[in-house]
Amino acid sequence: MADLTALEKFSCPACGAQAEWNVRKQLLVCPFCGTESPAELASDSGLIRELDLAAALRDIPDQDRGWKIERRTVQCRSCKAVTVFSPENVGQRCDFCGSPELVAYEELRSPIRPGSVLPFAIDREKVQAIVRHWLGSRWLAPNNLRKRGLIDLVHGLYIPYWTFDSEVDCPWTAESGYYYYETESYTDPHGRRQTRQVRKVRWSPSSGAIQHAFDDVLVPGSRGIDLSLLRAVEPFPTKGLVPYDPGYVSGWHVEHYQVVLLDAARLAREQKMAALRALCAREVPGDTHRNLRISPIFTGETFKHILVPVWLIAYDYGRKRNQIVINGVTGSISGRYPKSAWKIFFLVLTIIAIVLLVFFFFAHSR
Numbered sequence: 001m002a003d004l005t006a007l008e009k010f011s012c013p014a015c016g017a018q019a020e021w022n023v024r025k026q027l028l029v030c031p032f033c034g035t036e037s038p039a040e041l042a043s044d045s046g047l048i049r050e051l052d053l054a055a056a057l058r059d060i061p062d063q064d065r066g067w068k069i070e071r072r073t074v075q076c077r078s079c080k081a082v083t084v085f086s087p088e089n090v091g092q093r094c095d096f097c098g099s100p101e102l103v104a105y106e107e108l109r110s111p112i113r114p115g116s117v118l119p120f121a122i123d124r125e126k127v128q129a130i131v132r133h134w135l136g137s138r139w140l141a142p143n144n145l146r147k148r149g150l151i152d153l154v155h156g157l158y159i160p161y162w163t164f165d166s167e168v169d170c171p172w173t174a175e176s177g178y179y180y181y182e183t184e185s186y187t188d189p190h191g192r193r194q195t196r197q198v199r200k201v202r203w204s205p206s207s208g209a210i211q212h213a214f215d216d217v218l219v220p221g222s223r224g225i226d227l228s229l230l231r232a233v234e235p236f237p238t239k240g241l242v243p244y245d246p247g248y249v250s251g252w253h254v255e256h257y258q259v260v261l262l263d264a265a266r267l268a269r270e271q272k273m274a275a276l277r278a279l280c281a282r283e284v285p286g287d288t289h290r291n292l293r294i295s296p297i298f299t300g301e302t303f304k305h306i307l308v309p310v311w312l313i314a315y316d317y318g319r320k321r322n323q324i325v326i327n328g329v330t331g332s333i334s335g336r337y338p339k340s341a342w343k344i345f346f347l348v349l350t351i352i353a354i355v356l357l358v359f360f361f362f363a364h365s366r
Helices: 053-058 124-136 227-233 261-283 340-365
Strands: 002-004 019-022 027-029 072-076 081-087 102-104 153-188 193-220 255-258 288-294 297-317 320-327 333-335
Touching: 019 124, 053 297, 124 297, 124 320, 193 227, 193 261, 193 288, 227 320, 227 333, 261 288, 261 297, 297 340
Parallel strands: 002 081, 153 255
Antiparallel strands: 002 255, 019 027, 072 081, 072 102, 153 193, 153 288, 153 297, 297 320, 320 333
16 A cells, blocks of 8 residues: 655745645645645546546556656555655654554556545544544443543545446346245144144246446555455545545645555455345345346446545554544544453453343242
């Protein structure tokens, strides 16, 4: 994964320092003198392009690659994340695990340029409140975790995603199962003859077809953020995408994808196939079904390379590294945290005591 810091420098008109995109004001603001400098961004006039997937898998033209500016690329020896910086702003520690072991990284080929960006919608102050509440609700966490000042470690960055669209015609075949009941005789434990209704299934062949349109199937291009945590804070509302403009990421770190287009397309196809199986299963008549087979034909397959905003906390506890991830638009939060052995011990004791009390109560109420 790679990370870019300010793909293009936006100078403050007052002091010449690099202006940064301010989430709350939705303006470029100088962090030194506070001067606000409205910028004409691509969202004012540009269109978000959907790119033909088949053509892209054959070859992406050079004009759609690279960042068109000088940059340095480093890789973390610990978590293997790749971060791209402007030369004057190279980080000293990895954004994703906090390791200082950053080494120069040479790309074999320039990356595909992002076509659109989902701007941050919540600022640091709001995120710190979300994290504070989340930590307060983790009652199995060690007490000293809340005293670690984790909210001060929160930082924002843009991470890469791929999105995929397609139309699909999907014929399916299956065996439909219809329930019916038969009366069965049996002998109970006391030797008496009894009868009962037994459910059985009558199977018959069935078939059909569905038409479906997939829009913005999301595949993360990130390697630095725990995938399960990232999936837990989805979805990122892609309806809010705007055409990529360096102004939106000025002053922010941006991750460069490590999941390449070919692998992302394969993962998107797997998601689509799973969704189609579920859609077709709902179309099968009867009470149940088996041997469902689908034969989808995909057309109009397109993709986008986008950047989405996250707030991230990376911290060590004991020998383990943990992450807390917050969706930069919706505020959804997910994270890993250590568990207190003593709190777990007392929780188990409490559960055992409650079970024993319930058992004692029912034993003496007869």
